[in-house]
Amino acid sequence: MKYMNLKNTDLQVSNIVMGCMHLTELDKSQAEKHIRTAMEQGINFFDHADVYDGGKCESLFAEALDMNDDLREKMILQSKVGIRRLPGNHTIYDFSKDHLLEAVDASLKRLRTDYLDVLLLHRPDALVEPEEVAEAFAILHASGKVRYFGVSNQNPYQMELLQKYVPYKLIANQLELSICYSRMIDIGIAVNMDLDQSTIREGGILDYCRLHDVTIQAWSPFQKDYFGGVFVGDEEHYPELNAVMDRLAKKYNVTKNAIATGWIARHPANMQIIVGTMNDQRLIESCQGSELPLTKAEWYEIYEASGKMIP
Template identity: 50%
Template sequence: MKQIKMGCTTLSIPAMALGIMRMNQKSVPEAQVAIQAAYDAGINFIDSADIYGGGKSEEIFGQAFSQMQIKREEMFILSKTGIVPGKRYDFSKEHILHSVDEILERMQLDYLDSLVLHRPDALMDPEEVAEAFDQLQAAGKVRFFGVSNFDVIQFKLLQSCLSQRLMFNQLQFSLKHTGMIDFGMHMNMLDESSIDRDSQFLDYARLHKVTVQAWSPFQYGMFKGTFIDNDGFPKLNQELQKLADKYEVGKNAIAAAWILCHPANIQILVGSMNPQHIRDSAKGAKIRLTRQEWYDLYLAAGNYLP
């Protein structure tokens, strides 16, 4: 598995992580198969959130992982907090501290390798968040911190009050969600693709050594479904299949390789619980697409160049 540097540190993490959002739909033995498939492929990084399956995903993970032969220190485990289902976002100190205790209990862990704030809270008090982070780190409950879906100003505002460096920002990115790179190639134009929707965070991340984690790498829209083998995207699937045949892998591997080809050292969050899909996606880390192949996929996905 390709390794990348985590944020501004010298620590290495795999270029792919296993997202367990759908683990609540699996039995404990099925969850173990998915975790083992990822681990065997070099994916020893887990991405979770307290709202996944209403907490059930973390419970299943905790039961499954506690019975496996993988050592805790061999796995990097990240979880997110801040979304209160159906009610609000909440970055209050009280909520953050309480959520971490519940996460650790569900996952049967003594500590998290990273805690990520899940989507921006309009009522965020950066100094209050800083107090929570300091307390969690001092107690040995969380090693590193990050955010999800923050723009540059939100990121800088929070960072200005923290004693820790933010390591991650989780952002949607795939062949069918390319806004982070579209506007740069359509600069100073008046078309839809010229709109900067994320305050140039990808370039900011490269300048300031923040690891961007790409969620929904095989999805289109907001959880509408996968574009892989989807009849609605014939041209894209034709191009994916052509390259899959060339590199002797599946389409997931090519879609993953497309993301990893970007020089920002993006980490992919693979949300599948299908061991075959996990193994195939992992193969994408070994593929280096040519520049022409990368652009051919970009165009086949329905994008255009000026």
């Protein structure tokens, strides 16, 4: 397992992260086994959100492990807040001071801990008042409830607006990225071309994060599109990609899941990769991509096999 310093923090983190969004698909004993499997593989970073099954994923995580101080000190806990589910199946985004403070307190209670190592703002609030975010962050930091702060699914100018007021460095941005869903990479390869992959949809977020020492946390590393299913093993729609992955998997004596995570890990932006599978074996296989020594030629071959043009 590769470990790295999370920039602008004192945290040494695994580059593979266990995502806990689907934890309640498991019962208590299965959840404990899965979390223990992650730790045995060297994962020390666990990603939560208060909205995951209405907070039940956070509660199950702590209950399954019978969370205690000794165990807590062996892991790095991150959670996300800012999404609210309202009656009638309505969703709003809320970065108000009161909501952020209440949401963090609720997450801490469910996780049975006094603090979060990292807190992310989940999805951009169109009605954000950054001064309120700054006030909430200052209270959370001063009280010891949150050590570091970041965002999720935000573009450069949204980050800049927050950073203008927030007195703490935003240290992470959680963004969707996979071999097939690679828009933040596409625009840098097809600059000034009349191609769909040249369209700047992410605001240049990859280069922004590298310039500002913000760690990208790649979510859905096996998805072919926005929650569109996995490309690993999809021979019908991605035959060339799977053929290349099969060949490289044999070369490195790993599985295609490791090739998928290894492709992201190979990028010099030094990203973390959030693996949300609840299957123990797939998690183990995914961890094998943590330090996979893909060559530059192999990285580009995988990229092109996914259907992208290299001009």
